[in-house]
Amino acid sequence: MSTDLTKSTFDILTEFQSCNISIVFNDEEQVPLLSISYTANLYEITYLQANTIETHEGVESAISAIIKELDT
Known part of the structure; x- marks a missing residue:
């Protein structure tokens, strides 16, 4: 996932912060690795x-942390 696409996805989280939106990232076998949400003006990554x-x-x-996890 490109950094630009990730930033625009994160913009959705911040724009609709009154909603409960989470994004899940999977590994190559489609096993969920982490999710991210935006709560109380913080990006929350759940491993x-x-x-x-x-x-x-x-x-x-937040993007750096996600990229680091997906590259391992």
């Missing part, structure tokens, strides 16, 4: 296999 949550204030930081 589904580890069941841990990480928050990011900025879109760039």
Whole structure:
């Protein structure tokens, strides 16, 4: 997924923050790896296999975390 596409997807999260929108990222075998949502002015990444949550204030930081996870 390109960074530009990811940024526009994140724009949807921030624009409709009063709604409960989550985006799920899968691995190559379509196993869900992580989900991201926007809550309380923070991007919240949930690592589904580890069941841990990480928050990011900025879109760039959140994108970097997602790319790092998808590249492993």
